[in-house]
Amino acid sequence: MGYIIGCYTFLRKYSDRTMKGQALLFIGLLSLGSVMGQASYTIPEEMAKGSLVGNIAQDLGLDTKRLASGKARLYTRDNDEYIKLNRERGVLLVKERIDREVLCRQTTPCALHFQIILENPMEFYSVTVGIIDINDNVPTFEETEIKFKISESTITGAKFVLERAVDLDVGINGVHSYELRPTDNFALKLQHNAEGNKNVEMVLKTPLDREKTEQISLVLTAVDGGEPQMSGTMLIVITVLDANDNAPVFTQPTHKATVYENSPKGTIVATVTASDADQGSNGKITYSITNTLENVRKVFKINRETGEVTLIGNIDFEDSQHFELNVRASDNGGLTDSSKLIVDLQDVNDNKPEINIMSKSNVISEDAKHNTVVTMINIEDKDSEENGIVQCFINENVPFVLKSSTNNFYSLLTDSDLDRDISSEYNITVTCSDEGVPSLSSSVTLT
The missing domain is CATH 2.60.40.60 (Cadherins)
Known part of the structure; x- marks a missing residue:
């Protein structure tokens, strides 16, 4: 069911080291390396707990003894873990029942993404589990x-x-x-x-x-x-x-509007207009939103008399980048016309970069070789475009360097010889800033 997508070295030098901070690093005995590969599986939703997802040890070419000695574990940025690792058997199992509609709603394809982390030497592998709808x-x-x-x-x-x-x-x-x-x-x-x-x-x-x-x-x-x-x-x-021989007619079949994601409730998004050639009560038009998905009606309302569409809920670009409202114009005789209002959300820089420590070693031997990995970090910024582009760096005057790879993963490695007699501990601060205006940043202290 599973197969290896590929394997590549997770190292690329990043030279900007300009910030200072506080962290403690004890010198001990640990030799680390960095290897990354990928495996993919596909399973149907609603599988029972304990069901087999795939033989991850076999698919990654790992011995089950390596899973035990490396204290293999799963790392995921999500709060809910649906998959678990059985080290002894070297397999992935269903931990919790997976409901595709809860996990992904209408988004396709639907998949879980996580990493498998091993230590001594340090390695990690990316795993994707596609969820098939039933x-x-x-x-x-x-x-x-x-x-x-x-x-x-x-x-x-x-x-x-x-x-x-x-x-x-x-x-x-x-x-x-x-x-x-x-x-x-x-x-x-x-x-x-x-x-x-x-x-x-x-x-x-x-x-x-x-x-x-x-x-x-x-x-x-x-x-x-x-x-x-x-x-x-x-x-x-x-x-x-x-x-009643004339139906309402919208001025256009599709209306478009743009609104910032931080717009307050009460913001007027757009006004839709229809006309009816009839006179009197037969020409009186009322407007309504006919979307059956309740999230639209929780966010927008329309004035039945004027066609004015107003924001009544919170909107977040990171959750939905646009909304489609189906609008109906009805006259008193029961005739109707329909139009679509497309509301595009414009992103603002309202999310700081999130720094997630995937794995960290608190002690390292003073005779550790150059480029020994001591910490693995994952960076995530939910904003888009420049607002979501992140650069990370560490403080100066430490014998370490921060290197980046694709997909916002960083490794902290030794950059020069360590001497416990000169310094038995180090303070290292990792700072990450996005390219939004104004720029937002986060930092973490490695101990």
Whole structure:
């Protein structure tokens, strides 16, 4: 199931050493090296605790005795650990039940990333475990019943926007098709938008006659493509009215807006506008947001009368870089039009670099060779572009050097001969600064 992606030396010299700080390093006996490789596995979600993920010792070419002598352990930046290492067997096992929808929501592909750390000599390996979706969620509609008031004078071909069903599963296990029954007066129309989703509409195909039928009940069924198939339904109740022959029309099918991620609640994001050629109550338009994912409605609200969209929740560029709001304009006769509002978030430098100590040696022999690794560090800045670019350095006048590699990993290595008679301890401060304006920085003292 697993295979080795590659192996490369985790060293690249970084020469900027300009800050001073306090840290304590005892001199003892330990010889360290630095090796890094990669392994990848793929498992389905919802596997039972203790299930086998892969033979990591075999895939990395390691002896199980090396796992024990090197005190092999997993390192992850996340709070939750879903995978555990069995040193004796040299295998990775499922530690906690993995729910792909909780772990990744709608993001694909979904994967866990962590490192395996060994000591004496110090090594680490990167491991990726891809999580495959299974069909364990039913398509659901936000409302079990939706009501329309439609004039009997409505011409055939008129469209009525319906809410899409939501299925937390992804890919083929997500919503696959819709069905509308009965089909005497209305037909179902699906339109694929640029994002790959389906806009659901019902279209009037035969005229309505209030004198014959005052109320019509339809059932909209959403079916996923999983095995076995799952489905959800919504009842559509139509009350037939007299006279309203013009539907609202938005000024444009797609609206766009940009807002800073630290904007306060109450910020006006955009105003959407629709018009209706009818007069009086039939021409009065009300606006609503029809997104079924509740995170959108927790962040934005729309003024039913003016179409003004306002920020009501906190927005974080690091969580979501843009939002898509489905907006509906309805007149009093039940006719509707839909538009999309795309809100792009603009990043601000609001995250300091995070310094994570992957592994550290408190003692080292005075006869240690040059380039002996004493500490491994991982740096993470959640901001984007320049705000997330980080440079790290250590204080001067110490016989150590900080070297970097790709993916924000650093190693602290010996840079010259050590002499316990001259100095038995050292103070080392690692400082990391991003390139945002103003720049944010963090530091850590190695003891």
